[in-house]
Amino acid sequence: MTNILDVVKSKDPDQKEFHQAVTEVLETVQPVLDRNPEFRQAAILERIVEPERLIMFRVPWMDDQGQVQVNRGFRIEMNSAIGPYKGGLRFHPSVTLSILKFLAFEQVFKNALTTLPMGGGKGGSDFDPKGKSDNEVMRFCQSFMLELFRHIGPNTDIPAGDIGIGAREIGFLFGMYKKLRNEFTGVLTGKALAWGGSLIRPEATGYGCVYFAAEMLSTKYDNFEGKSCLVSGSGNVAQYTVEKINELGGKVVTLSDSTGYIFDEEGIDKDKLDFVMRLKNIRRGRIKEYIEKYSGAVYTEVDTSLDHNPLWDHKADCAFPSATQNEINEKDANNLVNNGVKLVAEGANMPSTPEAIDIFVENKLLYAPGKAANAGGVAVSGLEMAQNSMRISWPKEEVDNRLKIIMKSIHQSCVDASEEYGAPGNYMVGANIAGFVKVVNAMLDQGLV
Numbered sequence: 001m002t003n004i005l006d007v008v009k010s011k012d013p014d015q016k017e018f019h020q021a022v023t024e025v026l027e028t029v030q031p032v033l034d035r036n037p038e039f040r041q042a043a044i045l046e047r048i049v050e051p052e053r054l055i056m057f058r059v060p061w062m063d064d065q066g067q068v069q070v071n072r073g074f075r076i077e078m079n080s081a082i083g084p085y086k087g088g089l090r091f092h093p094s095v096t097l098s099i100l101k102f103l104a105f106e107q108v109f110k111n112a113l114t115t116l117p118m119g120g121g122k123g124g125s126d127f128d129p130k131g132k133s134d135n136e137v138m139r140f141c142q143s144f145m146l147e148l149f150r151h152i153g154p155n156t157d158i159p160a161g162d163i164g165i166g167a168r169e170i171g172f173l174f175g176m177y178k179k180l181r182n183e184f185t186g187v188l189t190g191k192a193l194a195w196g197g198s199l200i201r202p203e204a205t206g207y208g209c210v211y212f213a214a215e216m217l218s219t220k221y222d223n224f225e226g227k228s229c230l231v232s233g234s235g236n237v238a239q240y241t242v243e244k245i246n247e248l249g250g251k252v253v254t255l256s257d258s259t260g261y262i263f264d265e266e267g268i269d270k271d272k273l274d275f276v277m278r279l280k281n282i283r284r285g286r287i288k289e290y291i292e293k294y295s296g297a298v299y300t301e302v303d304t305s306l307d308h309n310p311l312w313d314h315k316a317d318c319a320f321p322s323a324t325q326n327e328i329n330e331k332d333a334n335n336l337v338n339n340g341v342k343l344v345a346e347g348a349n350m351p352s353t354p355e356a357i358d359i360f361v362e363n364k365l366l367y368a369p370g371k372a373a374n375a376g377g378v379a380v381s382g383l384e385m386a387q388n389s390m391r392i393s394w395p396k397e398e399v400d401n402r403l404k405i406i407m408k409s410i411h412q413s414c415v416d417a418s419e420e421y422g423a424p425g426n427y428m429v430g431a432n433i434a435g436f437v438k439v440v441n442a443m444l445d446q447g448l449v
Contacts, residue, residue: 004045015098017325021105021350022049024357028432031421032440042448044440051104053077056097057147059125061140064133073144075123075151075159078104081442084155085121086111086378088162091169095126099325103162106349107378109435110371113410116382121157123148129164130284141172149177154185154388160381161190163235163324166281167202186388189381193393198384200399201377205347206240207400208376208407209320209368213345214248215411216366216427225249228316230341232256232309233323234280234287237347237374241320242273254311256323257287261311264290264297308332315339322347330355337363346370361426372410372431379406 008022026045033039055075062068074097077085087107090100100122108120125144129137152159161170170190177187184196191197200207210224217223227250231238234255242252251267255276264272275293279285291299300310308331312319319341321327325348328336333356336344344360345368346352352360360367380403387393394402410431417437418430 004049007046008049012098012101015096015101017096017098017102017350018105020326020354021102024354024428025105025109025432025436028429029436032433032437038444039440042444044443047443048079048108048436048439049105051076051078051101052080053151054097055123055148055151059127059140059144059147061136061143063136071125071127071140073123073125073147074100075148075157076100076104076121077151077157078120078122079108079439079443080119081439081446082112083117083119084153085157086118086160086381087120087122088124088160089165089173090122090124090162091127091129091164092124093126093128095124100124102325103349106371108439109432110375111378111382112435112438113372113413113431114375114379114382114406115409116379116406118158118378118382121159122162123159124162124164127164129169134168137169138172141169142176145173145176145180148173149180152177152187154187154385158186158381158385159188160378165190166236167192186385189384191384196384196388198380198387198399199394199396200403201380201384202236203240203243204380204403205237205374205377206242206322207244208379208403209237209241209322209345209347209373210244210248211376211404211407212368212373212411213318213320213343213366215408216343216345216368219415220366223248224318227251227318228253229318229320230254230312230314230316230336231320231322231347232261232311232327232351233321233348234276235322237377238320238322239273239277239280241322241347242268242276243270245320246270246273250318253314253316255287255290256311258302259286259288260299260301262287262290262297262299263311263314264294266296308335312336313339316341318343318345320345320347321351323351324348325350326353328352328356330359332356333359337365342366344368345373347374349374357428361428364425367427369428369431371435372414372427375410376403376407379403 104122111118414430417434
């Protein structure tokens with residue numbers, strides 16, 4: 001295993017996020033390799049860390065002042081052993097090849113855990129939609145799709161939204177794909193309900209994360225009633241995490257964006273959440289505006305000189321990191337433990353550093369890694385694909401019920417795998433092994449391809 005990691009690091013020495021994701025998985029699947037020597041003989045590790053296809057392209061577009069701008073576009077088609085590539089597109093200035101490779105690698109195992117027939121991929125651009133007009137976003141999306149359409153399709157690669165890509169961007173991307181291919185197919189998920197979208201899709205990642213956390217609590221004969229929760233982020237995942245926690249009797253006291261975070265000791269109830277949704281989804285405002293309406297709340301601006309995030313330094317029972325990768329470091333993890341947090345469920349992808357995860361595990365927290373806890377989004381994307389294929393639309397209750405069943409199944413898969421391989425209660429080990437075994441067995445069945 002050490003040799004594989006050395007090779008990965010020597011090939012791409014600057015891709016630290018990808019190295020982090022690969023290291024976590026390879027370290028936890030060591031017992032599987034020891035039990036199945038045929039995996040090494042087939043060079044499974046060497047194959048699984050390499051994308052099947054990596055596409056990088058330029059995206060020229062014109063801003064409202066008539067100036068031509070150029071961004072980079074990417075699509076990482078990581079693994080298609082159990083189905084067509086499936087994974088989001090991210091538009092954000094921080095997008096690099098390393099970040100997209102780590103996301104695609106995680107997506108492979110996350111999708112496997114859902115039990116739906118989906119491989120793993122990821123893509124995006126370093127384009128920043130913030131502050132851009134609708135026309136600028138449309139021109140960028142159309143230019144982006146002018147290249148991407150060659151590589152995707154309903155049976156090949158089905159992108160979705162991620163950070164920076166909401167209903168507006170999906171609409172522009174789908175419209176250009178439809179025009180270029182002269183066909184109306186379910187090639188993108190996260191579509192509007194009027195033209196092929198699925199009910200519960202916007203809510204799915206947040207709802208699914210809370211459903212998974214509820215399953216973890218149930219193993220301790222506990223539930224969300226009266227629980228105080230810390231949530232980071234203020235996008236779709238965070239919003240619907242708050243909504244579901246409220247519904248189950250918990251209380252959320254924090255939300256954040258890239259400028260800072262708010263702490264509302266009274267809790268972010270339905271009315272306050274409705275305000276946040278209007279603020280972020282319609283007005284595209286900043287979370288600081290929350291305290292202008294609700295004077296009881298406190299706003300703390302981001303301070304880059306700090307070696308920790310003060311959002312995680314409040315007394316609470318549960319934490320839901322739902323913003324971005326590596327937002328919880330070692331000091332944050334210690335603060336969470338010292339402030340009484342007993343459960344951490346990752347709504348974002350890889351939001352905890354390896355040092356933070358070690359602290360969670362050492363202190364026996366109920367810790368749900370993103371590839372398990374936030375799989376609800378891609379699960380309902382898979383359900384959207386099924387509805388598109390059948391040209392039908394399921395009612396909200398049916399989609400939500402299927403989501404609950406999938407998250408319950410993922411939880412059980414993690415529990416079973418962790419117990420089988422000698423790490424009972426370790427959801428990270430369980431998630432990595434359960435996803436890895438399913439993908440690897442499919443790869444072996446299909447030969448050397």
